[in-house]
Amino acid sequence: MTAAQPSPVPAPRTGFSTGSRVVSRSGARTSPRTSPRAGSRAVPSRARCAAAVALAVLGLVGCAAQAPPGDQGRARPETGPPKGAAASGGLRIEGAWIPEPATPDMSTAYLKINNGDERDDALIAAETSASDDTDLCSTPKTDSGAARMRVVPEIPVPGGGSTELKSGGFHLMVNDIADPLTVGDRVTVTLTFDSGTEVAVEAPVLERTAGGGADDTGGDHTGHH
Amino acid sequence: MRAHTPSPRPPRRRGAVRTTTAVLAGLAGLVLASGCAAGPAGGGTDRPDYFLDVKGMAAPAQEFTTVGGEKWAFRDVAEDRLTLLYFGYTSCPDVCPTTMADVGLALDGIGADAEKVDVVMVSTDPERDTDEQLRTWLDNFDPDFEGVRGPIDEVVAAAEDYGIPVEAPKRTGGDYLVTHGGRLAVLVPGGDAIGFFDEGTSAEQMSAVLPDLVRENL
Numbered sequence: 462m463t464a465a466q467p468s469p470v471p472a473p474r475t476g477f478s479t480g481s482r483v484v485s486r487s488g489a490r491t492s493p494r495t496s497p498r499a500g501s502r503a504v505p506s507r508a509r510c511a512a513a514v515a516l517a518v519l520g521l522v523g524c525a526a527q528a529p530p531g532d533q534g535r536a537r538p539e540t541g542p543p544k545g546a547a548a549s550g551g552l553r554i555e556g557a558w559i560p561e562p563a564t565p566d567m568s569t570a571y572l573k574i575n576n577g578d579e580r581d582d583a584l585i586a587a588e589t590s591a592s593d594d595t596d597l598c599s600t601p602k603t604d605s606g607a608a609r610m611r612v613v614p615e616i617p618v619p620g621g622g623s624t625e626l627k628s629g630g631f632h633l634m635v636n637d638i639a640d641p642l643t644v645g646d647r648v649t650v651t652l653t654f655d656s657g658t659e660v661a662v663e664a665p666v667l668e669r670t671a672g673g674g675a676d677d678t679g680g681d682h683t684g685h686h
Numbered sequence: 687m688r689a690h691t692p693s694p695r696p697p698r699r700r701g702a703v704r705t706t707t708a709v710l711a712g713l714a715g716l717v718l719a720s721g722c723a724a725g726p727a728g729g730g731t732d733r734p735d736y737f738l739d740v741k742g743m744a745a746p747a748q749e750f751t752t753v754g755g756e757k758w759a760f761r762d763v764a765e766d767r768l769t770l771l772y773f774g775y776t777s778c779p780d781v782c783p784t785t786m787a788d789v790g791l792a793l794d795g796i797g798a799d800a801e802k803v804d805v806v807m808v809s810t811d812p813e814r815d816t817d818e819q820l821r822t823w824l825d826n827f828d829p830d831f832e833g834v835r836g837p838i839d840e841v842v843a844a845a846e847d848y849g850i851p852v853e854a855p856k857r858t859g860g861d862y863l864v865t866h867g868g869r870l871a872v873l874v875p876g877g878d879a880i881g882f883f884d885e886g887t888s889a890e891q892m893s894a895v896l897p898d899l900v901r902e903n904l
Contacts (some may be wrong), residue, residue, distance in 0.1 A: 563783035564776055565828045600781060606851035607865035608885070610780060628784040628884055633781075669787040670889060 470583075519663065529596040544572075545650070547662035551578035552618075552654060556625075557662045559635065560669030561644050568642060570595070570633035570650050570664055574616075575623040578656075583615040584624075587633050589664075594636040595650075602627055610634070642666045687778040695734050706745045738869075745877025748843035750808065750836030753817040753824075757835050758806075760844065760877035764881040768874060769804040770883075771844050773867035775811035781812050781885065782807075786827040788898040789870070792896060793828070793848045803852030808845075810852045811864045821860060847881050851891055874903045 468526075469523040502668045545557030557572035570589065576582050598611045603609050616631045618624045626632045633650070643649065653659050692719065693863040695736035745760040752758045761768040764878075770789055773899035807824065809815040812835045838854045841855055845852045846885040848863075857863075868885040880903060883892055 487788075558785075560783070562779075563786070563823055564822065567777065567779045569779045598780070603851075603853055603865060605853055607853045608781060608868055609853070609863055609865040610778070611863070612861075629781050632780055669783055670791055 469596055481620070530539050543665065545664045546668075547627065547660050547663040549660040550656070550658045552576055552658050554652065554660050554662045557650060557664040557666045559589075559642065559648050559650075559666045561666055562638060562642055563640050566592075566636070566638045567594045568635045568638060569598075569628070570648070571625075571627050572633075572650070572662065573623055573625045573662065574618045574652070576618045576620055582598065582658070583617045583655040584652055585615045586654075589633075589635050589650040590650045591640075591642060592635050592638045593627065594629055596634045596636065597631070599631050599633045618654070644668055675684045688712040689701075695873065713773060714757065733881075734837045734891065736884045736891050737885070738882045740879060740881055742874070742878035742880055743848055745873070745879075746847040748836060748840045748844045750840070752823045752836045753833040753835065755817070758832075759892055760873070763806070763873050763877050764804050765875040765904065766804045767804050768872055768896075768903060769806055769877075771848070771873055771879075772805075773841070773850055773873040774807050775808050775864050775866060776815050776819050777811065778864065778866055783826070785870065785885070786824070786831065788887070788892065790831075790888040795889060795893035796896050799874075799897045799900045802904060804835055807831065808834045808836070808841055810838070810841060810845075810866055811855055812836060812841065813855065814862075831875035849882075872899060 541614060544555070546553070547557075548554065549657045553575040555573050555575065557570065559568055559570045562568040568591075570587070576610065580624050584597060587597060589595050597616050598615075599613045600608050612634075613631070616624060616626070623633060635648075644666055648666065649661055650664045650665050651661045665666045671675070701834060707878070719770075747759075747761070749757060760771075763771075769891040772782075772789075773787055776782070784803075789805055793803060795801075805828065806818070815833075815835065817833070817835065820835065822831050824831040842852055842854055845867055848871050850869060850871065851858065851865075852867050853865045855862060855864045867884040870885075870887070871879045872881045872883070874880050881899065883895075
């Protein structure tokens with residue numbers, strides 16, 4: 462688990478916002494970003510290409526075209542910022558994090574829910590310590606293939622299986638954030654399930670990338686201006 | 687007007703005016719599909735699956751306005767750089783900022799080649815995305831990223847020309863529903879699209895392809 466890894470050097474305070482204005486964060490690129498990607502990206506294969514073909518024909522791109530969640534992409538050592546983990550009953554939460562908001566009062570929460578029980582369960586509500594309004598969301602495609610985020614009443618977690626909340630798929634939308642979140646902050650995310658189980662997990666605020674505080678480039682981050 | 691006169695970067699917005707061919711979104715999908723299934727359609731090198739080569743999809747004719755108030759047209763994208771084009775909106779909490787953040791990281795990862803790449807987001811929510819909001823939002827990722835607005839119907843039509851499905855925002859009940867495009871288009875001078883990054887392509891993956899695209903197309 463990432464929790465066992467040493468803490469990263471905190472990024473410089475970035476994305477500072479006053480009122481509705483967000484000040485450009487010149488320091489963002491210089492912070493160390495050394496975590497691996499989430500395991501859902503690095504799955505190039507003929508199968509995926511074929512899937513992309515089918516989806517392109519249908520005008521469907523995006524979350525459905527992404528590889529299924531799994532650990533196959535975690536080839537690199539876990540050296541990045543620790544993400545949140547917690548468990549209650551048969552439910553285990555891992556990889557919980559919140560991207561630093563681009564729009565000051567709004568962000569998302571990403572995590573993976575593992576259901577160790579045999580019976581199906583579903584996430585039916587979520588709260589965070591950052592705001593009073595958190596929605597369960599999905600980003601389905603419209604008939605034309607456009608991606609449109611919608612609030613959903615529940616997020617299913619199959620018995621003995623897992624569901625990953627990630628960019629482009631199911632996720633939590635954190636609305637009306639009162640105090641600006643910046644990298645290094647921690648937010649408590651409380652998840653309520655259909656089974657009655659409640660799990661609280663500490664989610665760090667990380668720099669936003671698809672993998673979450675990940676460093677994909679390996680080089681310096683002095684910017685390209 | 688920077689849009690029509692040469693000036694030092696950034697940003698320069700000149701380019702040859704080309705004849706536009708109407709390309710239906712459905713056909714675009716087929717073009718993409720064949721590009722993926724039959725191997726690279728251009729460039730002459732093998733591409734990873736997350737990048738779809740296409741043989742120049744003609745630039746849409748629409749003309750919009752940058753957040754700085756300058757005229758902007760797909761045909762007039764930088765003539766000495768590639769342009770990464772995205773259709774998104776600022777109150778999008780999930781995919782749009784993730785895409786922009788990954789593009790920023792990708793450019794960080796390609797050194798001097800980043801100087802050969804512009805980034806433009808065309809708003810799919812022009813009614814709510816004010817110039818100021820677009821500018822401050824994009825500044826989160828890179829002050830050089832350009833924001834562009836236009837009438838939503840024309841934005842939808844232009845996106846379709848590139849085979850990127852988006853729709854006009856809808857009011858349903860108390861909700862205001864906005865869409866964003868999936869893939870990120872790579873435009874050459876003149877505004878033709880020569881390829882697309884799949885939605886969800888990581889910064890690292892983009893960094894692996896962009897230098898080749900710069901060399902092959904500029």
